Amino acid sequence: KKERTLAMIKPDAVTKIGDIIQMIYSENLLVTKAKMTKLSWKQAADFYSEHQSKPFFNNLVQFVTSGPVVAMEVMGDEAVSAWRKILGPTDSAAARSDAPRSLRAQLGTDGTKNAAHGSDSLASAARELEFFFPSTTSGGPSSTA
C-alpha cells in the first residue's frame, strides 16, 4: 500500500544528505518534499512531545536544535516501515551489531545522535508531515507531490 512518511535528517548527518537520498531511492522510495530548517527549542519540544517525560528528552531537544535539520516527505510502498527499516535500530551502536548495513549503523554515533528520524506509524506520519509541511490554500508555488 502506498504511504507517505516523514524523514528528518538530524544535525549530525546533514552533510550526508547525498548518501541518505541514495539509500531512499535505492529502496524504491521517492522524496516528494524537502526542507532544510533550524528548529527552535519550542518547535523541537513540540515535535517530540510524546517523549517529554522521558529522561533523554532534554538531550534530544538540545541535539536536534544544535544545527539545521532536513525534513523530507518520503513516499512509496509501505513507506512508514520501509523507511524505519532503512534507518535500523534507534541506538546506532546496536544498529552496528544488529543491522550493520542500516543508515544508523553507518552514519549514527549513539542513541541520541542517530543521524535521522522516521515516523513510527501512519498517524505519526500525518502529524509530523503537517508539522514540517503545513497544508495551505495560498502563498507560493504548489507542491508536485
Ligand code: CMP
Ligand atoms: P527518533 O527516531 O528521532 O525518536 C526519538 C529520539 O529520541 C530517538 O530517535 C533518539 O534520538 C532519542 N532517544 C530514544 N531513546 C533514547 C535513549 N534511550 N537515550 C537517548 N536518546 C534516546
